[in-house]
Amino acid sequence: MNYLFNDFVVSGLNPSNLVETGEQMKLTISKNELNDAIQQVAKAVSARPAIPILGGIKFDVNHQFVTLTASDTDISIQSFISVEQGDKIIAQIDKPGSVVLPAKFFVEIVKKLPSDQVMIEVRSGFQTIIRSGSSEIQMVGLDPEEFPVLPSIEQNDILQIPGDLIKSMIRQTILAASTSEQTPILTGVLWNLHDSMLKFIATDRHRLASRTTKVDSELNFSNIVISAKTLNELSRLIPDQNTLVDVVVADNQVLFKVDNILFYTRILDGTYPDTSKIIPQVFETELVLDTKNVMDAIDRAYLMSREEKTNIVRLATLDDGTIEISSSSTELGRVTEQLEVKQLTGEPLRIAFNSKYMLDVLKVIDSEQLFIGFSGAMRPIIVKPMDHPYSMYVILPYRTTG
Amino acid sequence: MNYLFNDFVVSGLNPSNLVETGEQMKLTISKNELNDAIQQVAKAVSARPAIPILGGIKFDVNHQFVTLTASDTDISIQSFISVEQGDKIIAQIDKPGSVVLPAKFFVEIVKKLPSDQVMIEVRSGFQTIIRSGSSEIQMVGLDPEEFPVLPSIEQNDILQIPGDLIKSMIRQTILAASTSEQTPILTGVLWNLHDSMLKFIATDRHRLASRTTKVDSELNFSNIVISAKTLNELSRLIPDQNTLVDVVVADNQVLFKVDNILFYTRILDGTYPDTSKIIPQVFETELVLDTKNVMDAIDRAYLMSREEKTNIVRLATLDDGTIEISSSSTELGRVTEQLEVKQLTGEPLRIAFNSKYMLDVLKVIDSEQLFIGFSGAMRPIIVKPMDHPYSMYVILPYRTTG
Incomplete structure (x- = not known):
């Protein structure tokens, strides 16, 4: 696994360390920060997972970060919780490790836990104990080695766009994208970047929306088509306050970095039709x-x-x-x-x-x-x-x- | 038609006056008051009307009141708009009359009319013109004579209950009513009044809720069962501020008066089971x-x-x-x-x-x-x-x- 941003490091687990010790992962974490991260990645959990592991959220815990990852096959979202944030200790790490927890129940129970602190302990066979106040939850965790490996994206040229700008560009174009899967390429929004002009186009053959903006970048790309539904999800992750969104375009993936979140989406296959003549x-x-x-x-x-x-x-x-x-x-x-x-x-x-x-x-x-x-x-x-x-x-x- | 409350008089139309004159009804009314009354009665419009007239709202206009009525077969709601309210002229009546307007479109368009004033004019064949600002709407109205006649309820003894009390009694019992139509009587809430104690009971055989209150009344009744769904609708019509709700129990109907609204509901057929032994x-x-x-x-x-x-x-x-x-x-x-x-x-x-x-x-x-x-x-x-x-x-x- 390669990760784009050097400030986020997820320690891969060495499987040989995992064999039948009593305690495979243990931490105590602030409920609010955990809940925020869960809500951020939850959108990438498969609603009807083809295999059970895709219905889960993966935890990777090291001494710097608690990393949550969810992935259906189209999008993957990673949220990084810094163990220390300024003077504040967000998480106390007793034992680094990894586990995948079934998302559906977990997403809802964390919100409702009685204490501000949540202890998560993973035992052999990925049996997981969650404690908060006088609540104790036992969950059957899944093997993190079975979780899909995130696409490897090299540290390439980064395009920076203000968050509110990218949000309004998405809002002003996705309305014209097709909702019919008959022509999959038209369910996406076309992104082109030439001569510092970034242009979004969407059309369902009956209507077309286009939106351009000047960006401060030497980069050029064309025929990058991203699902309108995915852009809508991305939009919700971008806060309304001034944030910069980093965009990296790779072979068949686009990676967005928003604050502490990495958002991976696949580029739609095919060639977007030429709309200039209409x-x-x-x-x-x-x-x-x-x-x-x-x-x-x-x-x-x-x-x-x-x-x-x-x-x-x-x-x-x-x-x-x-x-x-x-x-x-x-x-x-x-x-x-x-x-x-x-x-x-x-x-x-x-x-x-x-x-x-x-x-x-x-x-x-x-x-x-x-x-x-x-x-x-x-x-x-x-x-x-x-x-x-x-x-x-x-x-x-x-x-x-x- | 008999009406319970003397302060509300709906002038029945004499059909002989209606034959082929150019203008059968005409008024100009405040949009907000009209819209409020529409929202109040709209809950009684049949969602899937067996006959078109049940999908409509009936207007009865005289020089004192503009009365809106909607009725499915279970509940009927009437809202009375006083033509003058204190110093304020709410409606200017150019010609009294009646018409039934199809509710679905009408309910939505009135909210969105551009001016604060709405002119409604009914011509021969119940052709209706609605004007507001630069909007003109032509609608095909229906014959008010075909509209169901509201139950005739004699001016009987009235039970007065504070609005917030009746709302909390409804809220605290309807949860236990059955949602299955297999035993229709259990989809209702039982009302009993004896020795100044008013009692509500609901049960679906798996659970039971009961709520009593002392009321200032000499009345007695038993086995009055009202649909929980209907009580829920009634509850929404009762404002949160202190209001008195007048209740009249008749043979097979209960009538509620809340401010300017009359709410008629049928009493469910059958005998409510004796729950005291469980x-x-x-x-x-x-x-x-x-x-x-x-x-x-x-x-x-x-x-x-x-x-x-x-x-x-x-x-x-x-x-x-x-x-x-x-x-x-x-x-x-x-x-x-x-x-x-x-x-x-x-x-x-x-x-x-x-x-x-x-x-x-x-x-x-x-x-x-x-x-x-x-x-x-x-x-x-x-x-x-x-x-x-x-x-x-x-x-x-x-x-x-x-």
């Missing part, structure tokens, strides 16, 4: 709208369109320079919204689109006003924030009659 | 415990017992005067909790019970210390709060080996 460059009709007003109006029209299971909402320019947003349901009736525009140039327009897709975009666009560009009723609709040029959305219209 | 009066072993400590200990044991799908937890008195609470799972291991007691008298004991049932009781018992009485390993367990004598719980033990 984006119109000139528009027949251009609108500038107040984001909140148009979001509220489409939301009301969506409620009616949802009853028809189509989500079809229509947008039409009116002669008085306003626009009308409408939807109808054969059984229920009709919603009609008249909307002031900040700016309207070009040709009159009638177009229909999936209101759910449009709402997904409007919710993440983070700009008081937005630009919508149309190239005719059958051509892709472009939505962009007015406040900054970093994100761009494409929604294909619906072919409807009338 | 409650032991003398105990072989008596325990007094700290409620929070025993709840936390059983909660941890429950987590392990849940993995076995049995929820079996064992309780045993120890020689040192403490008790041990434990559970085990063949695959996972064992939880053992040692617990100080406040008081322990009588015989040594080993007993097993459903920990989920015990936790349900401990969560609602509202007393710092509790009494548990045992009459042997196979006899019902009694749990009572130490702070007050008003509630009592029975849990049947499990027959286990060892």
